[in-house]
Amino acid sequence: GNSVTQMEGPVTLSEEAFLTINCTYTATGYPSLFWYVQYPGEGLQLLLKATKADDKGSNKGFEATYRKETTSFHLEKGSVQVSDSAVYFCALTLTGNQFYFGTGTSLTVIP
């Protein structure tokens, strides 16, 4: 089947620390991969995406590389800010008919 597994939180970091949130996937075909972010009190927003192997998605200083050999799409940021505090969801879709989401990782950045 199709599924996404992401590291459990919560994650607490100091401002300017390096962030990694792990995401691995299982898919019956060749998926597109996404990171969505949910800021407090807001809806899910697309953060970045990658549609094929070795693609790197990037946005707002966040990056993730589609690794087919390890079936991974880990989210990274070199220097987090307090405003990055949110819940992050890794997701995949094969056809656009269904999106499969991970359980989410809560990030809190403290000054």
Place this chain on the structure above:
Amino acid sequence: GAGVSQTPSNKVTEKGKYVELRCDPISGHTALYWYRQSLGQGPEFLIYFQGTGAADDSGLPNDRFFAVRPEGSVSTLKIQRTERGDSAVYLCASTRSGGTEAFFGQGTRLTVV
């Protein structure tokens, strides 16, 4: 509209009652999705519309759940004989034709007491 709009934002209902949740997608988006998100979990797929028809309803948990999109725009998720286990945030998303970027509404928080 500017974004996906869901109403109501909160709904409290008694066990056994019927509820309707509304989703107004981004204008021109042909695909519409309903998801359910329980506390501490990621969104779980319920149903997907392409135009007016339900292209995939495999995520609906049972026959108490039903959704319609009669004119290919606004959609209504209907839940009959609500149970406490139906309590969750119900999310709606839409995409343009052929697109994979899903735009989500802020959700309807349903509480069954």
